[in-house]
Amino acid sequence: MNTTLMAQEAAQSPHVIAQQLKQNLPVCEQLVQKIKTFNPAMVYIIGRGSSDHAGVFAKYLIEVELGIPVSSSAPSVHSVFHKSLKLDKALVLVISQSGGSPDIISQAKAAKDSGALTIALVNTPNSPLSEVVDAELPLCAGEELAIAATKSYLSTLSAILQLVACWKQDQALLKALNQLPALLSIAIQEPNKLTREFIEELAHCVVLGRGFGYAVSREIALKLKEVCGIHAEAFSSAEFLHGPVTLVEKSLSVIDVSAFDESQDAHETIMTDINSRGSRTKEIGFTISGAHPRCVPLLVLQRFYLDIEQIARELGLDPDKPAGLKKVTKTL
Amino acid sequence: MNTTLMAQEAAQSPHVIAQQLKQNLPVCEQLVQKIKTFNPAMVYIIGRGSSDHAGVFAKYLIEVELGIPVSSSAPSVHSVFHKSLKLDKALVLVISQSGGSPDIISQAKAAKDSGALTIALVNTPNSPLSEVVDAELPLCAGEELAIAATKSYLSTLSAILQLVACWKQDQALLKALNQLPALLSIAIQEPNKLTREFIEELAHCVVLGRGFGYAVSREIALKLKEVCGIHAEAFSSAEFLHGPVTLVEKSLSVIDVSAFDESQDAHETIMTDINSRGSRTKEIGFTISGAHPRCVPLLVLQRFYLDIEQIARELGLDPDKPAGLKKVTKTL
Numbered sequence: 210m211n212t213t214l215m216a217q218e219a220a221q222s223p224h225v226i227a228q229q230l231k232q233n234l235p236v237c238e239q240l241v242q243k244i245k246t247f248n249p250a251m252v253y254i255i256g257r258g259s260s261d262h263a264g265v266f267a268k269y270l271i272e273v274e275l276g277i278p279v280s281s282s283a284p285s286v287h288s289v290f291h292k293s294l295k296l297d298k299a300l301v302l303v304i305s306q307s308g309g310s311p312d313i314i315s316q317a318k319a320a321k322d323s324g325a326l327t328i329a330l331v332n333t334p335n336s337p338l339s340e341v342v343d344a345e346l347p348l349c350a351g352e353e354l355a356i357a358a359t360k361s362y363l364s365t366l367s368a369i370l371q372l373v374a375c376w377k378q379d380q381a382l383l384k385a386l387n388q389l390p391a392l393l394s395i396a397i398q399e400p401n402k403l404t405r406e407f408i409e410e411l412a413h414c415v416v417l418g419r420g421f422g423y424a425v426s427r428e429i430a431l432k433l434k435e436v437c438g439i440h441a442e443a444f445s446s447a448e449f450l451h452g453p454v455t456l457v458e459k460s461l462s463v464i465d466v467s468a469f470d471e472s473q474d475a476h477e478t479i480m481t482d483i484n485s486r487g488s489r490t491k492e493i494g495f496t497i498s499g500a501h502p503r504c505v506p507l508l509v510l511q512r513f514y515l516d517i518e519q520i521a522r523e524l525g526l527d528p529d530k531p532a533g534l535k536k537v538t539k540t541l
Numbered sequence: 542m543n544t545t546l547m548a549q550e551a552a553q554s555p556h557v558i559a560q561q562l563k564q565n566l567p568v569c570e571q572l573v574q575k576i577k578t579f580n581p582a583m584v585y586i587i588g589r590g591s592s593d594h595a596g597v598f599a600k601y602l603i604e605v606e607l608g609i610p611v612s613s614s615a616p617s618v619h620s621v622f623h624k625s626l627k628l629d630k631a632l633v634l635v636i637s638q639s640g641g642s643p644d645i646i647s648q649a650k651a652a653k654d655s656g657a658l659t660i661a662l663v664n665t666p667n668s669p670l671s672e673v674v675d676a677e678l679p680l681c682a683g684e685e686l687a688i689a690a691t692k693s694y695l696s697t698l699s700a701i702l703q704l705v706a707c708w709k710q711d712q713a714l715l716k717a718l719n720q721l722p723a724l725l726s727i728a729i730q731e732p733n734k735l736t737r738e739f740i741e742e743l744a745h746c747v748v749l750g751r752g753f754g755y756a757v758s759r760e761i762a763l764k765l766k767e768v769c770g771i772h773a774e775a776f777s778s779a780e781f782l783h784g785p786v787t788l789v790e791k792s793l794s795v796i797d798v799s800a801f802d803e804s805q806d807a808h809e810t811i812m813t814d815i816n817s818r819g820s821r822t823k824e825i826g827f828t829i830s831g832a833h834p835r836c837v838p839l840l841v842l843q844r845f846y847l848d849i850e851q852i853a854r855e856l857g858l859d860p861d862k863p864a865g866l867k868k869v870t871k872t873l
Contacts, residue, residue: 250631251612253610257780258784273618277627278612278628280610280611280613283601286605289803290605290803294610295582295608299582412791413772423617438788438791440745447616452766453766454866455766455863455864455866456770456772458770461772471622532790533790533818
């Protein structure tokens with residue numbers, strides 16, 4: 210039944226990531242030399258939509274593994290308020306599938322002009338973005354035609370993992386990345402985690418994770434919106450307790466994204482509290498024996514993409530044609 | 542009818558902010574000396590819930606007015622993953638009403654230990670947080686008893702405005718702040734912008750603003766959740782076009798928070814697009830003649846707090862007792 214573009218492209222992830230990791234290892238090693246020479250005091254991330262969500266994963270990864278503070282761009286500062294930031298101590302990561310959005314290119318150019326070291330993570334070869342940055346880390350996901358990004362998003366996370374593993378000289382993570390494609394293939398064979406029964410008739414819900422689980426919850430919530438028209442909002446499970454939890458009193462549907470890492474105990478304690486208040490909760494996180502904790506969120510996403518594509522079809526929706534969306538959105 | 546704590550405290554904002562601005566002017570001038578000597582390459586903000594949302598306003602303000610990149614803390618990096626960041630080039634602003642949350646205090650301490658200049662914006666005098674930071678900018682909002690923060694949130698924004706105005710030596714903004722309390726009083730007398738008719742029967746909605754309007758949309762969405770049990774999610778109107786806009790195809794309710802600043806044209810263009818797709822939209826932004834654009838979001842919030850309190854009562858809810866919430870939430 211893998212007939213939609215979305216299903217086909219999501220299923221290509223293990224293959225394209227295997228190629229990417231092999232091809233990019235020397236690229237990452239070269240980039241790390243540049244980065245270490247530059248010695249950034251911070252990392253600043255430019256991206257929109259799914260690329261912005263990949264930036265959330267990058268924030269957790271770089272802060273947790275390298276201890277360097279990470280900031281995400283608020284695009285209007287440059288495009289609307291016409292302010293260029295002082296980024297001369299910053300490594301700037303520009304994340305873009307197309308490498309062609311004028312607002313992203315303009316932000317990247319301003320960052321370089323202010324003295325930042327700029328690296329583009331971009332899927333389209335020879336894009337206009339490549340012209341303005343110092344260096345490029347190609348995503349190597351191949352052409353992506355479905356409006357809902359899948360393999361390009363997973364390829365962005367794997368590229369960030371490889372760059373950080375090289376930067377930290379983390380042999381365990383580098384070794385784990387070699388096994389990532391095989392684990393993604395196993396995730397494709399896993400039983401469905403999210404089902405039509407949970408999604409049907411759902412108008413809105415929340416998606417809760419912690420740390421890296423929260424990072425991918427942002428992407429899961431966006432896909433629930435795009436592919437199934439469900440108003441899903443992602444929260445850190447801890448932040449959810451600071452106010453939003455009151456929604457559970459009206460019988461809220463909750464998608465629980467456990468990442469099975471160092472945050473699992475804290476996350477489970479909160480989820481137990483939330484579930485005891487009467488939420489309708491579905492756990493979609495899982496892990497596979499031997500998986501490195503930093504790779505688990507990618508496995509969860511790999512399975513989720515296929516689940517949500519199938520559910521959309523079962524509900525009579527076309528995953529390749531979300532109402533009202535285009536592949537490239539241009540905004541100021 | 543101002544009988545609830547929430548209504549009483551919201552209505553105290555003009556008075557407490559007038560006192561705060563008067564009392565804090567010499568404090569801000571001293572802090573700015575420290576900051577300029579330290580010469581931060583970035584600003585790092587620590588806060589949760591409404592304080593985190595005040596941090597979003599601070600991000601836009603500092604980036605737009607001073608050109609210094611701003612990052613928001615992901616609390617789990619410290620509390621769950623036990624990583625201390627390298628913040629020796631950072632001005633760290635710690636925002637907390639109580640100054641007593643152990644996770645916030647622990648993050649502030651780690652930041653100071655790493656060499657950051659740490660300043661606490663805190664409402665409770667002599668709090669444990671004051672013991673661990675380099676300096677304090679008191680919020681002076683007085684005791685706040687309602688679970689839904691109102692005057693303490695507005696006082697946080699005015700404190701940030703005053704600090705940035707002093708830092709930038711922006712005479713126009715400093716002068717505008719002198720008029721802010723009077724404008725807040727006018728906002729209290731303005732006609733209601735949000736009505737029971739729009740809110741009744743509403744299960745979920747989105748709140749859209751741009752730049753500073755987006756910053757306060759985050760707080761507006763939280764209050765809709767806390768006080769009325771409505772699942773409201775805030776977006777930058779530009780970001781909303783990158784996927785979430787598909788929700789409008791199912792007839793989505795939208796709250797439009799115009800801030801009447803440099804972003805107004807870009808925001809209006811997008812809102813016209815969204816409205817033309819059939820959204821059910823309510824505009825709650827407004828401005829008052831002579832108001833400085835950076836003060837407008839505070840006026841919108843001042844009116845909104847009173848509107849939402851009244852609507853909650855009209856719907857038979859107690860604004861002072863949101864189901865399932867406590868004033869101080871402790872999380873890792």
